[in-house]
Amino acid sequence: MNQARIIIIGAGPAGLCAAISAGRALSGKQAEILILEGSAEAGKKLLISGSGQCNFTNNLATDLFLASCEEFGNYLKPAFYSLNNTSLVELINAAGCKHLVREDGKVFPAGMKASEVRDALLNQVRQAGAKLSYEARVASVEKMASGGFKLKLLSGQNLGCDKLIIATGGASYPQTGSDGQGLKLAKSLGHQAVPFRTALGNVELVGFGEYATCAGASLQQMELSFISGKQKHIAIGDLLFTHSGFSGPVILDNCHRVRAGDEISVCLLPNADILIGELKKRGRGITTLNALQATGVPRSLLTVMLKRLSLSSTLALESYNKAALSPLLKILKSFRFTIAKVQDISSSMASAGGIPLAEINAKTMQSRLCPGLFFAGEIMDYSLPTGGFNIQMACSTGWLAGSSAAKTL
Numbered sequence: 001m002n003q004a005r006i007i008i009i010g011a012g013p014a015g016l017c018a019a020i021s022a023g024r025a026l027s028g029k030q031a032e033i034l035i036l037e038g039s040a041e042a043g044k045k046l047l048i049s050g051s052g053q054c055n056f057t058n059n060l061a062t063d064l065f066l067a068s069c070e071e072f073g074n075y076l077k078p079a080f081y082s083l084n085n086t087s088l089v090e091l092i093n094a095a096g097c098k099h100l101v102r103e104d105g106k107v108f109p110a111g112m113k114a115s116e117v118r119d120a121l122l123n124q125v126r127q128a129g130a131k132l133s134y135e136a137r138v139a140s141v142e143k144m145a146s147g148g149f150k151l152k153l154l155s156g157q158n159l160g161c162d163k164l165i166i167a168t169g170g171a172s173y174p175q176t177g178s179d180g181q182g183l184k185l186a187k188s189l190g191h192q193a194v195p196f197r198t199a200l201g202n203v204e205l206v207g208f209g210e211y212a213t214c215a216g217a218s219l220q221q222m223e224l225s226f227i228s229g230k231q232k233h234i235a236i237g238d239l240l241f242t243h244s245g246f247s248g249p250v251i252l253d254n255c256h257r258v259r260a261g262d263e264i265s266v267c268l269l270p271n272a273d274i275l276i277g278e279l280k281k282r283g284r285g286i287t288t289l290n291a292l293q294a295t296g297v298p299r300s301l302l303t304v305m306l307k308r309l310s311l312s313s314t315l316a317l318e319s320y321n322k323a324a325l326s327p328l329l330k331i332l333k334s335f336r337f338t339i340a341k342v343q344d345i346s347s348s349m350a351s352a353g354g355i356p357l358a359e360i361n362a363k364t365m366q367s368r369l370c371p372g373l374f375f376a377g378e379i380m381d382y383s384l385p386t387g388g389f390n391i392q393m394a395c396s397t398g399w400l401a402g403s404s405a406a407k408t409l
């Protein structure tokens with residue numbers, strides 16, 4: 001049986017960064033780090049990220065970066081400190097890939113090709129002396145009485161290692177090789193597995209057909225409530241109307257909080273009463289639709305709302321009294337829908353679920369249940385927003401897992 005000191009399962013950004021940091025920590029004893037990748041090439045998901053352009057991190061300052069990770073920021077702090085956004089950019093630059101920072105803070109390879117980032121990481125893996133084996137899909141793992149691990153590949157080959165890092169990713173876009181099966185490996189070593197569910201996806205809404213004409217309308221910095229049973233999460237961000245529901249950053253970043261049957265409410269105009277009262281006073285003779293347009297709510301949306309509430313768009317706004325406008329004020333303050341469907345995981349950009357964070361030591365990425373086992377990347381049960389946070393944290397957790405595994409040898 002072939003033996004390595006550290007085996008890493010998965011050659012996505014998490015696995016590649018784990019190999020680089022472990023290789024650097026163990027310099028001189030190189031060839032003993034092995035990445036097993038089930039596909040014929042590394043980083044297939046990385047290659048399609050950011051529409052093939054790969055927004056691999058965000059240049060926010062540390063406190064803002066971690067705050068953007070919301071409830072996961074605190075847990076991910078040690079990983080981020082081990083390889084932060086500046087260090088990741090330096091790592092990639094050092095392998096010959098220049099970067100550019102967009103006005104919104106998103107960081108891309110200068111050539112806007114995801115392959116540049118993937119190849120830079122592979123270059124660093126080689127320099128760190130780690131080996132990569134393709135089409136080496138791990139079918140099962142077993143903890144040995146001696147403390148190490150025995151792995152069986154789909155091909156039937158057996159391998160052994162002292163330390164094991166599972167970086168098999170989530171379950172979105174399964175054709176990239178990360179099909180969620182990595183959870184089975186972790187389960188066989190005693191871990192719980194929170195089933196994967198959609199993250200970074202759109203939502204379809206019940207009874208949204210009437211609003212299909214608003215598709216394409218976008219609203220900046222809206223306050224949305226994501227209501228799931230007794231839980232309510234409030235988020236602010238840009239919202240986009242689609243033919244069947246909502247999309248846009250605020251939906252993508254929060255869709256993992258809801259499922260079919262839950263509700264979403266948009267506060268289109270928090271001070272609707274005051275604003276419309278003023279418009280009534282100001283706009284003598286102006287038609288209801290034209291007057292309401294001054295609120296910033298898109299005309300297409302106002303048109304449907306007025307029709308639904310049997311209010312005329314051509315009558316002057318002041319011809320309506322408070323009671324007649326009351327349903328409109330209500331809907332402007334809470335534009336509420338039941339969710340028919342959250343985008344399928346197979347086409348969403350990420351997945352929530354995976355190994356519970358409570359089962360992984362945040363300071364080392366080592367399993368709390370199975371010594372010698374480490375985790376990195378999207379297989380962990382965190383969920384991060386769009387903007388380069390997912391690839392950065394895959395790299396950061398990978399980096400910490402790799403250096404920690406090397407330290408425990």
Ligand SMILES: Cc1cc2nc3c(=O)[nH]c(=O)nc-3n(C[C@H](O)[C@H](O)[C@H](O)COP(=O)(O)OP(=O)(O)OC[C@H]3O[C@@H](n4cnc5c(N)ncnc54)[C@H](O)[C@@H]3O)c2cc1C
Pocket residue numbers: 009010011012013014015036037038039042043044045046048049050051054055056057136137138139167168169170172173176177178179181182348349350376377378379387388389390391392394
């Ligand atoms: C369309 C799309 C666009 C995206 N855009 C962005 C973006 O612009 N910015 C951003 O930050 N994030 C983006 N993401 C998310 C980001 O790509 C992922 O979060 C990130 O790749 C996760 O890294 P990972 O290393 O944990 O897992 P993965 O990249 O999924 O890699 C896991 C690897 O493990 C291998 N593997 C799985 N099981 C086994 C096994 N049993 N044996 C051997 N190998 C196995 C897989 O083949 C795969 O190569 C996007 C995702 C998608 C789908």
